[in-house]
Amino acid sequence: MDRAGRKLVRDTVDILKKLHPDWGAKKILSDIKPMLDRQHIQYTSENSLLQNIKYQIKKFNETGTTTIRRSGSGRPVTKSNNQLLNELKRKVLNKRRCSVRKFASKSKLNVSKSTVHRNLRTIAEPYHRQTSSKVTEQHIMKRRKFARWLKRYWKLDPKVPSSKWQRFVNTDFSKPIRLTPQLSIKNDIIWSTSRRDADTHGGYYGREKFSSDVMLWGGISWNDLIPKKVPVFVDEFLDEYQWPK
Template sequence: MNKINYLLKRGSIHDRRRSGRPRTTTTTASENIVVKEIQVKNNASVRNVSAKLKQQGWKTSRSSVHRVAISSGLKSFKKKKTQKLTYDNKIQRVQCAKVLRKKFGVSKRSKKWRWHEVINTDFSGKFTLESLSNPHNAGGWARNAAEIPLTIRNRPRNKFAIGVVFWGGISYDGLIPKNGPIDVTSWLKAQVKENRQQKTYMNGRLYAKFIKEVGYKHIRKLSSTEPLFPDDPDTKHRTKHVLETIDKLFIDRILPEEGDAKFADVWPIKKVWGIIKEKVRGEQFSSFEQLKARVNKNGRKLPVSTVKK
């Protein structure tokens, strides 16, 4: 009865306009255009879509676009980092794949099958002593910034992260070396001549020396067959000196002209480094020895069944 009297007094059945900014993206047409512009589109962030719709004459806002996206069952996804490939790179990949399939077989039942003899080696990225953290997840709550202690408020970082680069490989028989990857950073420091302050970097000459003196013995120790060694796709590892060294050490190889430099993301050793890095993510190490021990431990934990896949 009270509601009837209220409607008769107002002289309208429509809701009274409420305070605050009204919801703008409420019509079916406006919701459809939001979904059309944001779903499975490149660079379609809430901010970008809102700005684009405003340019088209729609009365909307970022909160309205976000609300429609959520109510439509859409989720936000971040782009994944992948290797950039040009059209020529893609064509070259297909050509190289055809050559390798023809030379080493497609299935295990093939007489040409030799993929179980492939030894894939590579250097890791830098494993740092400092833990990797997301600054967006490392904040806190307070009434004002002044009450937050500096030990909590600040996130000190070294300008140049200190860490270790490792070398390792993967084969059908397991990881190389068996007890964990090799500390390349320490090996490089040992190559520096006395009274020389300049930092030593891995070049073609040192890579050939490393494979000959360090890598080769670990490969032969684990491999039960004559290894099939693919040349490293890095340009400095394809120098004349490096290729001659590899040619003397390994009878069977995948030559540079048979493999594409853009194949680097295909080889499984990249996935091994990714698995190990994910396991140590967020950990803080007090010394290089602690870091190396942790990396070696995670490397040994990878089962042979996973490696063979």
């Protein structure tokens, strides 16, 4: 039923209860139903219309009219948002492995998981932990010592004649690349009715022990990349290289 139909039912119940205070929900339904049919107002079912009339009668008995909104007719507020936000800042914010479900179950504010999650998104955002090299204070001291040594003996300007930087090449770009695809457990799924059907339609992933790969080589110097345009495929280079006889 649309908004105009609900307003018509509400106003009609208000008029009928004022004219006939002893009428019940079923008696009012017998008067309202033909009126809705004449005006071609659709409603879900007769039972839903009866429940709406009972709700309007209850409102009329409490307030004396059906046009005034009942106080507290909606979902009651559990706790103050400020209390919940302060507890989230104290127990969850910037702390590892804090479960929203566990927080909601152990909190004394009697809040649900969705309420906790909704309020938490107003003050913070979820971030995945990123992988980085595990550097200790000893590593930092060694790197600083090596940087001072380079600055003293290798100088800073690589364009100086006979500079050692001109003979230095970094080849950290060299890496073998596997030709067989890697399995992604999260994304590589099969929608089937049973495990047996999934197995017959490629449910197993055979992992090759010694798979073939391609070796890429690349380097960088003070002047530019080596090579400047593309990396070197070692296999193709060896096939095309003219070996001395």
